[in-house]
Amino acid sequence: MNFASDNTTGAAPEIMAALEAASHGQTMPYGADEATGRLNELFGGVFETEVSVYPVGTGTAANALALSTIAPPFGAIYCHETAHVAVDECGAPEMYTGGAKMMPLAGEHGKVPAASLEAALDAVPLGEVHHVMPAALSITQQTECGSHYSVREITALAEVAHGKDLAVHLDGARFANAVAALDCAPADVTWRAGVDIMSFGATKNGAWAGEAVVVFKAALNREIAHRRMRAGHLFSKMRFAAVQLEAYLANDLWLNNARHANRMAARLAVGLSSVPGVRLVHPVDGNQIFAELPEPVLSGLLAEGYLFYRWDAGGVATVRLVTAFNTRTEDIEGFIETAGRYGA
Amino acid sequence: MNFASDNTTGAAPEIMAALEAASHGQTMPYGADEATGRLNELFGGVFETEVSVYPVGTGTAANALALSTIAPPFGAIYCHETAHVAVDECGAPEMYTGGAKMMPLAGEHGKVPAASLEAALDAVPLGEVHHVMPAALSITQQTECGSHYSVREITALAEVAHGKDLAVHLDGARFANAVAALDCAPADVTWRAGVDIMSFGATKNGAWAGEAVVVFKAALNREIAHRRMRAGHLFSKMRFAAVQLEAYLANDLWLNNARHANRMAARLAVGLSSVPGVRLVHPVDGNQIFAELPEPVLSGLLAEGYLFYRWDAGGVATVRLVTAFNTRTEDIEGFIETAGRYGA
Amino acid sequence: MNFASDNTTGAAPEIMAALEAASHGQTMPYGADEATGRLNELFGGVFETEVSVYPVGTGTAANALALSTIAPPFGAIYCHETAHVAVDECGAPEMYTGGAKMMPLAGEHGKVPAASLEAALDAVPLGEVHHVMPAALSITQQTECGSHYSVREITALAEVAHGKDLAVHLDGARFANAVAALDCAPADVTWRAGVDIMSFGATKNGAWAGEAVVVFKAALNREIAHRRMRAGHLFSKMRFAAVQLEAYLANDLWLNNARHANRMAARLAVGLSSVPGVRLVHPVDGNQIFAELPEPVLSGLLAEGYLFYRWDAGGVATVRLVTAFNTRTEDIEGFIETAGRYGA
């Protein structure tokens, strides 16, 4: 059983059915089809405001494209030191922005504290051309540590950011898990809290390639379409990207899938906690678990074929376990039982 | 009926079946799956040599990525003045290369004559830092005018290019149509003729997003994987990209699809030629037709709902008609009949 | 004697004296000195409007920096096909803009006709993301052919450009020669005619490194200082750059120097015209002469040690001769006499 990541999954049946349906007939290319044409309104309904939606191929592309619309080449982009944009995208934001600089900030459980952002911004001499110009804040929801920002936390961050003329980006690769866990309106953790632009991810939660930039601040639309095209992310058969997102939002599939994954993670967390020597490193808010495992438990799980990533820090054996929309209860139970057997 | 482009089509049933099959089960992400693992050998078989295959989301991405591995930021990339990389990709090659310069060359029917390339290169003062450094030749097969380079033409171009230390890129967005028409081994019009790296396109011929960079010259592998990642084209669920290409090459689907499209175009060309006042602008080698239409024919076709792009040049009403893997004989016949009716 | 370029000269005594004076004492670095502080007002006086002046090291830097403030990475920059920015700067505009595309236009004597610009812009489909977005017009005054745009010509070009939301840049590497020849107010051929930003060159006309971007449109100041810094063109001892420009403008040195160079060129042109077989290729408006020379004249001049560049076009032996602020009458006379001797 594979707990390495939620992107080890295939695709949800509802999404595959939508792809199949889209494979027939002819449409105009490059997004001039009906399915793509419905996206803005569809997402607008979900977010209770006017938005513009730009599907792209990957979450990395969505992040880099979004950041390139809000940070100039000489700009600084503040983010958590564990942020995907800072450490896992091989410099995609730097490529798309033409060289903007990621400014990593520390913070517990993967979250940037508003006070840290404020202190960092206060330390930048105004108009000082030797330093890159503060331009954007990028936060991740769900964070890379499996935690979630509360509405209040995002609001506080956005206030600091906007107060210094920074735009706010949200990396929502696991946005559904966050919304499901927080049980809030999508609007509440995005534009109402001050998010200007976001990366909306469906891939980890049931699509095969369902990623999009969602623009809340209309002025940002001015250049994003050209930027997407020249990054090679304007699919000619865009309808296939569009229908994945459509099926994802239909009938609350996205939230139902995420709720399931979150439940599986919660169950796994509880089960693991009862194994002697196991320690949860971060609160389990969504579908990611970070746990220190005693050596016999770790090697026992590996010996029995479980797959997951090591996430060691400070010399302690730590693992990340990720559940997904199609994780089965028996997989969870099996994992707990195995861990318990070796941990006894 | 839509003759605007072959990318107005959906997806071939064989490809959809492969996607469906790939949607089940778990695999490791980012290309560490079995389907992706089979690609190099699979393409190696088709091209009769060792190759490395890098799937990406679009043909634009494939072109720009390929060019960025062979042209430095201060490099010059020679191509035909109608080349997609020069005029239709919103500067994607410039973005990926960090600012290399496209050097458009004229030539009949969308083809760069070897003598023109040679003359252009001879005109560049060696080691002269005021000029961008000649770095690459990019040719398109099938060309933007629907014509095909012969093996001999490619060989002659590659000899000139290699003689001046330029690498040779082939934009194969409609490569299948060219191979089908030339009835040659894929190797003959690529590496055996001197092509170092190519963009291999399946999207227009039956996939939904089936594009890949194929590397013939092993040294180019050194940096392409990192470049793809930072361009946001490393799909996490890469298997879905891989199986499209796999199904595309299986049982000669790619060539059969292309042969069909080519036959439809040939039939359409013959039929149109018999309409008074219609003139074919370029030889119809593959699945694209460029035709001057008398005004009544043009407006008649539009009035009856036919879709196609205007491709005017020099004030003469010209249209481009593109057939595809699933164009039906009755669509062709209907078009010819309608044109004939208005052209009488 | 060297007629290869006006940049073969050393520095005018007035400029050297200013440099010497600036070498003493201490000042704050990076432009926070008094001499640099005086530049905006000084140039404002010359141009009869508020301007911002950004000294840089070379004309190439001035051009690329100016263009990067008015053209996004996905932008198109229209210019004459002989423009320095298009052919002689090794892609500097592409580097500074992050990949914008130069769009070369034809036109007699190095000048872009307003009608050509208009036709080119009309041919761009609005909002079409496959094409780079028209962003800027760059004109050169004095042109690469030695001609000058009239006030009316610049006004017409700027009207077309602004009508399509393009900003207008002027490459003024030989701006002094143009102003001297046109005998107009500097304002008349720049901002009053619609120029938004210019490269102001003093190097060819007496400075050793006296180049600056001059901003007429205040909004462009927002990012240019950061862009200059990250291009490595913010001199720490900026005063040395500033005093060159100061001395250059003081007591009409710039215009007097240019008038002298222009007079020398006019005299040379007249003299050469009387040599049988010599043909002037372009009107001699400033300090550059383009002349077809009979073979014996050409080889005779070379044999006697005269230095100049070949500027052949269409197989005819053509040379460029450039006079400068310190060209001596006897050098001119000697050249004419020699040419006459071999041309007899």
Added chain:
Amino acid sequence: MNFASDNTTGAAPEIMAALEAASHGQTMPYGADEATGRLNELFGGVFETEVSVYPVGTGTAANALALSTIAPPFGAIYCHETAHVAVDECGAPEMYTGGAKMMPLAGEHGKVPAASLEAALDAVPLGEVHHVMPAALSITQQTECGSHYSVREITALAEVAHGKDLAVHLDGARFANAVAALDCAPADVTWRAGVDIMSFGATKNGAWAGEAVVVFKAALNREIAHRRMRAGHLFSKMRFAAVQLEAYLANDLWLNNARHANRMAARLAVGLSSVPGVRLVHPVDGNQIFAELPEPVLSGLLAEGYLFYRWDAGGVATVRLVTAFNTRTEDIEGFIETAGRYGA
């Protein structure tokens, strides 16, 4: 009196004399002059090996240009967290490299410990495309804290770097001060210790704009000339840059100037140490002093017109004092006396 930086100085008389001499006569432009032609041999003599010298306008340009020849856009450049390239150049390395990533490392007194570099490199998963590829190490000599790397320290760092295929760059903005203090052969702290390419700075030590990239590893010459041109750093009147460097190296001017500055700093350090409450933050190896000052001393010095930068860390009032080639003994004595007066 101004102790803000050594770049508040003007220019040394020897350098001004060289500039004056260079201002007469004609030479071919863009480095095809005799003075520039002598540079490689001249520097080769100083460094006891074959080198190539590329003058540029600023230290920022030298650093960014050097880094762009050794780090690809997807590369990682390791450096000290206080390095000028990382924090003071507004992203110039990012611009020149096309987006490479600076990887700041901690270390006492501005020096990267070899063990830290090794640990950082060991933590990068080999061939992992999600991370930027380790490409270069950049060290600063004299460091931003006024300390110097010993030959042994550089050797150890270069061994770690080369062992992982990283190239080694040295930012020598204050290289003369380091060589003077270490009393070693320039070769010993550069190529013999493993440095592949360096930024050689003369501006802070007596030139007005005397900076150059010096290449020790011949293969790096392949692209640097084109890169310099397109960055706008190929002066047309290059001789003026060349003669500054020539005069700088002649008769040991560079070392004599640096020795003087170092002596002045040593004297100032000793004097300040005797003031109660003053604490030197870093060892004073060269011409920079970092000192914590009691509040009365700080405000007293400011009140009496002394100029220097605050360099606070951790809430303690800290200042940086920099001496230069022309700092006078009486300036030092005055400063010490004033500090003493307020510190009593």
